[in-house]
Amino acid sequence: MKRRNWTKLAALLGVLLLLGSLCACAKKGNLLDNVKKSGKLNIGTEGDWSPWTYHDENDKLVGFDVELGTKIAEYLGVKPVFHETDWDSILAGVDAGRFDIACNGVSYTDERAEKYLFSEPYAYDDTVLVVAADNDDIHSLADLKGKKTANTISSSYAKLAEDNGATVTGVNTLLETIELVRQGRVDATINAAVSINDYLKEHPDAGVKVVAVVYRDTLVFPVRKGENSETFIAEVNACLQKMRENGELKALSEKYFGMDITQKEGN
16 A cells, blocks of 8 residues: 555544544533433432431332432432442442432542542531440450451441451441341441431340440542533532521431531531
8 A cells, every 4th residue: 555545544543533532522521411411310329228318118218318319409400310229339330320429428538539529528427336235345446356347348437447457248238237246247337326326216125336436427429520520519519508508408417317417516
């Protein structure tokens, strides 16, 4: 083939590659625009973590995060579509683009911030250490060395347990977690205080107890980076700010937790 033809072919290939790249970018687009064009907000949640996201006596999906996700969708002028899955699949679903946002008591961590864009904090909760009622060996994180804990594998709670020398048994629900602790199949669990308190109110004879407050958690809504997600998060933050100002955020917290956990200091 003549050199001139090679040059033309190379130029054509370059144009095709550029067009392909532009088409891919156009398809990926802007997250906020894509959500509004689709008319729906795809929300990843567990559906079995009371009082954040769970099913009531009529099997209706309810909870603090469920109502907040619904409010965000309403603010954007679209329909909320909740996708229930286990915890380990929620952030993976955000990564893959199956979910536009996760509404499931997600904690802020520096490690996650490298991968996700976060909303402003919408709630704060103590993280607590829980053991069986007759366990007198564990009183702090330092006592977890060489012990077994139960948590969802990809959670910040599991990482904290491992960092303190524990071996983590993977679970999918809080009920399963409590059962493992109560039966002595694991020694402890690290979990959200409001979830443990809610469980103990419903099951006062559960046979577990809180032995320590580990730290105060900051809860946020994550979305994947890229797709000009900043504009989407700005709208989410605007919705949260409106709910703070008109008292809806506080009212929702008191409805599900019996107290206001939307303030950084104190509950």
